[in-house]
Amino acid sequence: MQKSLKDLKVYSSSDFPSYLPKLNALYDDLFSGGKGFRSKLIQMVSRHLSLKNEAVYLLAQTIEFIHNASLLHDDLVDRSSLRRNKTTAWLKYTPEYAVLAGDYLLARVMVNLSEFGNIRLIQYTAEMISDLLEGEWIQDSLVGEWNVTLEQLNQVHNLKTASLFKWCLRAPFVAQETYDEDIHQLLDEMGGLLGLLFQRSDDLLDFNVRNYEGKAILGDLKSGYMNSFAAFLLQDCEEALRLKFKKAQSLDEVKLLVTPDLFERRLQEFDQVNQESIDLYLHLMEQLAQALPEKEQGLRDDLIKLPHPLYWRKR
Amino acid sequence: MSLRFVTVRRNDPDFDGYITGDFSSTERAIPISSLNIKSQSNFMTFKIVAADEKKPTRARIVWEGLRPRLLTITVTPAALSLMIMSRQSMPIHWVLAITSLLGLVFLHLSVFLLNDFFDYYRGRDQVHRSRGSRIIQKGWATASAVRFWGFFNLALGVIFGFPAFFEKPLIVGGIGGLAVLVILGYSNLKQGLRDIGLGEILVSVCLGPLLVMGYGLAVSNSVSAPALAMGIIFGWMSSLIFQLKNLEEMITTYQNRTRTMIQRLGFDRGKKFIALQLYALPIVAIVIFQFVELGILLSICSIGLFFTCYWLARRVCHADSPMSSILSGIADEMAVLHLKNAIFFSILLFPPIA
Structure with a gap:
């Protein structure tokens, strides 16, 4: 059945193992409250191309997963206590869980994209994640500069x-x-x-x-x-x-x-x-x-x- | 007034007009700098501004374009070796000495101007945004004007180099040919020597002992050992200017996949390598000067190196990243150190008589 793009919800608890309740709880907190600007941008562009809804859904989910993974890691690196007016994941669930949850999102991205089968899309996404992390790293080195x-x-x-x-x-x-x-x-x-x-x-x-x-x-x-x-x-x-x-x-x-x-x-x-x-x-x-x-x-x-x-x- | 942009493909017949600035006498096309440096674009976008917009005085443009401060890296070894040879009472052909020195100055200016032009023309300036004089990118001068003055200085360099060439065609031709090969290998070949990480060593050799040897043989038929020793030290300092610049620009060169020696070593090992050289430079200077005539005098000259090199080395060691403010402008400071030492050596070696 084709996925509908109406009220696209990039996160569903069924996407993650039910035997990891803490992980699901952490993602429930993380994905609620965001504006989803990037996934909306994906939809805006995709609307004019001949892409199936599944592909658009995958892209929207990919960008939100990557963005939220970066937020999980970023909050820990910056020792931020609030994200979207809520306690940050590393404070609420421990830093270890925050790191693992971020890593898990990035891993899911690669699994989902591999299933889609476009190797150039996988390569481009991996390059983007690599750029993102390089940027984070350099930015952190600029603290106090x-x-x-x-x-x-x-x-x-x-x-x-x-x-x-x-x-x-x-x-x-x-x-x-x-x-x-x-x-x-x-x-x-x-x-x-x-x-x-x-x-x-x-x-x-x-x-x-x-x-x-x-x-x-x-x-x-x-x-x-x-x-x-x-x-x-x-x-x-x-x-x-x-x-x-x-x-x-x-x-x-x-x-x-x-x-x-x-x-x-x-x-x-x-x-x-x-x-x-x-x-x-x-x-x-x-x-x-x-x-x-x-x-x-x-x-x-x-x-x-x-x-x-x-x-x-x-x- | 709203801004006007023009995008031109590289294979478009109008492209050359925009890139050289000859497309209009009343407007100037300033290329838009791109942060996407991983691939070279098929097109370029220019911002069109009035030709006289925010332009400084002509004198300032000439000063910025010629970067006379960097003249020290080529003129110093030759000028000091002339003083040393004179102090050693070596026979000097003064006409050749002066014309060759002038030729060297014009060749230096030509290399820097043409380098600015070709970096801009090939889009390399998009990668190294802090390199060069930037007078084209700021819209102060058209690229074709920079190219013209580059070739004009090259012609002057060749004219002033002719007397030495006619007098000693083999020596001057041989060393000049070697220098041309090195420059081509450094900057123009697809897998240039710069890109395989040998650029810094070449700078050290060419702007040091090779320059002193060539100049000495051309004007006096012999090579002075103290001048050669001094050439090694100044060539090394010139190399350190480039190494420090490469350390400052490491992120950009990494993204562009340029392989400088510092890039190959990595940031931590690269900065240790540079710091080690900075600590060693004054010590090596004093040691090698002990084995040559005028050694005591040259050793005294080197004392000033100690403190600044130590200070620069400490800063390099304390930098956490290439973007660290401790490193900001450090290559320029090394160039200033080169210049200060050139002045200091000149004062101590003056008057150049035995």
Whole structure:
């Protein structure tokens, strides 16, 4: 029977062994509450391709499994106590279970993809996981680094965040066995831009900029991590200011240190840089539209909607 | 004003116009940097900006483009060996000495400018985003202007090198030919010497003893032992500049699958290897200077090396990753150390008389 994509639920407890109740309980907690943005992106792209529902379901599940595995590991590495307003898995179920649960998800991904039988999809997915882990590793090595540059962070985010976005755009084409080099290169660039925009917008939340969801602020700074906006804000600033900056406890303190004027000016410049990335994305999308066959042209109208809300949020 | 982008395929007839900057006299095409460096793209996307947008003064562009600070790596061994030979009262053909030195300066500038151009033209600058002068990528100069000045300097280098070539065709031709082979092997071959991890050693040999030998034979018909010893030390320092740069850029070179020596060693062993060289450099300098004429004077010159090398080695040892801020700009500091020592040696060896 064909799987329906309506109310697609990427996680079902029947996917995992019933004799491991703790594992199932952990996944119940983990998969509830997420927005499923990446799996929705998969569906958005797949809608315009000739993919069977089973294939779309597999891709959506794959990206959510990988993303959630990375969250399990990430929370443990960062010693975070909250994820989606709930106690993180490593605190609730022990660090050992969190590691094993993350590993198990990645293993399931490979089992499921192998059953699908597209070797290029398996290879591409394995490369993406490898990029993701490299990015995580490098990012962790940057904790306590107060002279990090935006250029360096771009490299990290390209591996850690953007690799998943690129996969969301490209994997449906790979699953459909469309290997056109131009299409994949354009999708790679566009996915990379989406990933950077997503990350930078997320980094702005840490400074309470367009924080409509009321996320906790200065989390990165307090855990010793200089995010992209902090790096942009402090460019050309002296060492002494950086030292004071890392000890800041509140946003007011941050703004006083750099002066409110400079904070606002740098924010505008940062927005301008990212708006340029949005413009570039839209340009590349037009190139993609020229490379796509007639029946897939609808993809353009969907992709055009993505970058603006991703970066500017509710504006 | 909204931004304008243009995407051009590499086999498109318009591609050359955009990449060299000749497509318009009022606009400039700045290639968009891509983080996807694992495969070379079939096309390039350019941001189109007004030609005079955010352009610094001409003097600043020339300064950035020529990177005169790095002249020390080629000029120092030759200039110091000239001073040493003069102090040793060796017969020197002064016209050849000066024209060859000028030729060397122009060849150096030409290599750096053409390297900037070809790295940009072949898309290698997308991989090494911090390498080179970046004047093309910033839109300060067109690629065709950089290519023109590269070839112009090459022509000047050849012209100034002619007197020495006519005087000693075998020596100058032989050593020049060897240098050309090394440069080609280093940068142009598909499996270049740089990519199999021998680049750093070649830099050390070519910018040190080989340069001093060639210059000495060309201007004085003989090789001065103290000059050769000094060439070894400065060649080694030049090599360390490149090794430190490769350590800083290790993540990018790994992703691009470029095999530098440091890449082959890995980060931990690579940094130990560099630190060991930094500790050893001043000691080796003093030891080898003991066996040559003017050794005491050269040893005194080397004392200054101790402290900076020690300081740099400590920093290398404490770095946790190639992105560590401890490593930030360390290759440039090594270049400054090279320059400072060049100045210090020159002062101590001046006036160049016995």
